[in-house]
C-alpha cells in the first residue's frame with residue numbers, strides 16, 4: 300500500500316518536471332569517480348548517459364555504448380554523487396535574520412528551494428508547518444534551479460503545544476479522536492506526503508500528545524495509506540510509538556541512550572526511519588570553532604551578518620550550554636552506534652528553518668553529513684543516508700541514486716568524499732532534472748534577496 304502511494308507521487312512530479320525540460324539529445328558524462336548512492340563501491344572511471352531529465356545508462360568509461368550524436372562532458376578527476384534530499388525542514392518562516400509567520404510567502408519558499416539547490420539538495424520535506432494552500436500548490440510545481448517541495452501539511456499536537464513559535468499555530472490542536480480522524484482525512488484529501496505528530500512536553504511546559512490520540516492518528520493515517528512521523532524527545536515515548544505503529548522519527552530520543560527493549564522494537568520494524576537533526580547539537584559536536592565556518596561556500600548564499608551571527612552562536616554560547624549539547628550528542632552517538640548495529644534506516648533531516656535549525660537551508664544538509672561521520676558513520680553511510688534513503692523517506696523514488704531510469708539529479712565534485720566527507724562541499728556543478736543549475740546567477744540573486 301505504501302508503495303502504491305509513493306508511486307502516485309512520483310508520477311505526479313514526473314509530469315510536472317517533464318513539461319518544463321527542453322528537448323535535448325543524449326549527454327554522456329564520462330571519466331568521473333561515481334558514487335551512485337546505493338552504498339556500493341564507487342566506479343573509478345564511470346560513464347553515464349542523460350536523456351532529457353532521465354539517466355538512461357550507467358557503466359564504466361569505454362564499456363558503455365553511447366548513442367550516435369551524443370554530447371560528451373569530460374569529468375576526469377571529478378567525483379559524481381546523487382543530489383541530496385533534506386527530509387526534515389520548516390521552510391517559509393525564516394528570511395535572512397527574521398523569523399515570522401508573515402514570511403510564509405511563495406517568493407520566500409521559492410528562495411529557500413533555490414538555496415537548497417545551490418548546496419546540492421534536490422528536494423525537501425516540510426515537516427508539519429505548512430500554512431494554507433501554498434505548500435500544496437508548490438508541491439505540484441517544478442522550477443528550474445530549485446529543489447522540489449514536498450509537505451506534511453499541518454502536523455498534530457495538543458492545542459497550542461506543537462512546533463515552536465512562530466510556527467506553533469500551523470499544527471492542528473486536537474483533543475478528541477473524532478477531531479483527529481477528521482483532520483487526517485482532510486490531509487489525505489490534500490495528498491500530503493506524510494503525517495507529522497509532535498510527542499514532546501518541551502521540558503514540561505506544554506501538554507504532550509496522548510498515546511490514545513496518537514494511536515487514533517496513526518490508525519486513521521494508515522487507513523488513508525499515509526505514513527506517520529513523530530517528533531520525540533523521550534525514549535519511553537519512542538518505544539510506545541513503535542508499539543503504536545509509527546513509521547519514522549523526525550529526531551532521535553535524546554533523554555537517555557537506547558536500551559535493548561528499544562532496539563528489539565526497531566528490529567521488528569526494519570522500515571522505520573530516523574532523521575537525526577544533528578545540526579541542533581552543532582556546538583556539542585564542533586565545539587567553539589567549527590572548521591567549516593571559514594568555508595567560502597557558506598558565504599555564497601548567506602550574508603556576512605548571518606555568518607557572523609552563526610559564528611557567535613559558537614563563540615559566545617555559555618559553557619554550560621556547550622556542555623549540555625555535548626552530553627546530548629554523547630547520548631545520540633551511543634544510541635546511533637546501537638541502531639547502526641541493529642540495521643536501522645537513517646535519512647538526513649536538518650530541521651532547517653525551525654527553532655533550533657536556523658536559516659541555513661542547504662548548508663545544514665552538508666554539515667549534517669559531517670556530523671554523522673563525527674557520530675561514527677562512515678562517509679559512504681552518510682552519503683547513502685543523504686541520498687537514496689532520504690529520497691525514499693520523502694517518497695521520491697526517482698531521486699537519490701545515479702542509476703538507469705532515475706531523474707538526472709547529481710553533484711559534480713572537485714574532490715573525493717569517500718574518505719573525507721567534507722569534500723561533498725567542493726561542488727563544481729549541480730544538475731537537477733537533467734539541467735545544470737546556474738549557480739553563478741543564484742549567487743547574484745542571493746545577494747539581493
Ligand SMILES: [Zn+2]
Pocket residue numbers: 387388389426549650653
Ligand atoms: Zn522539525
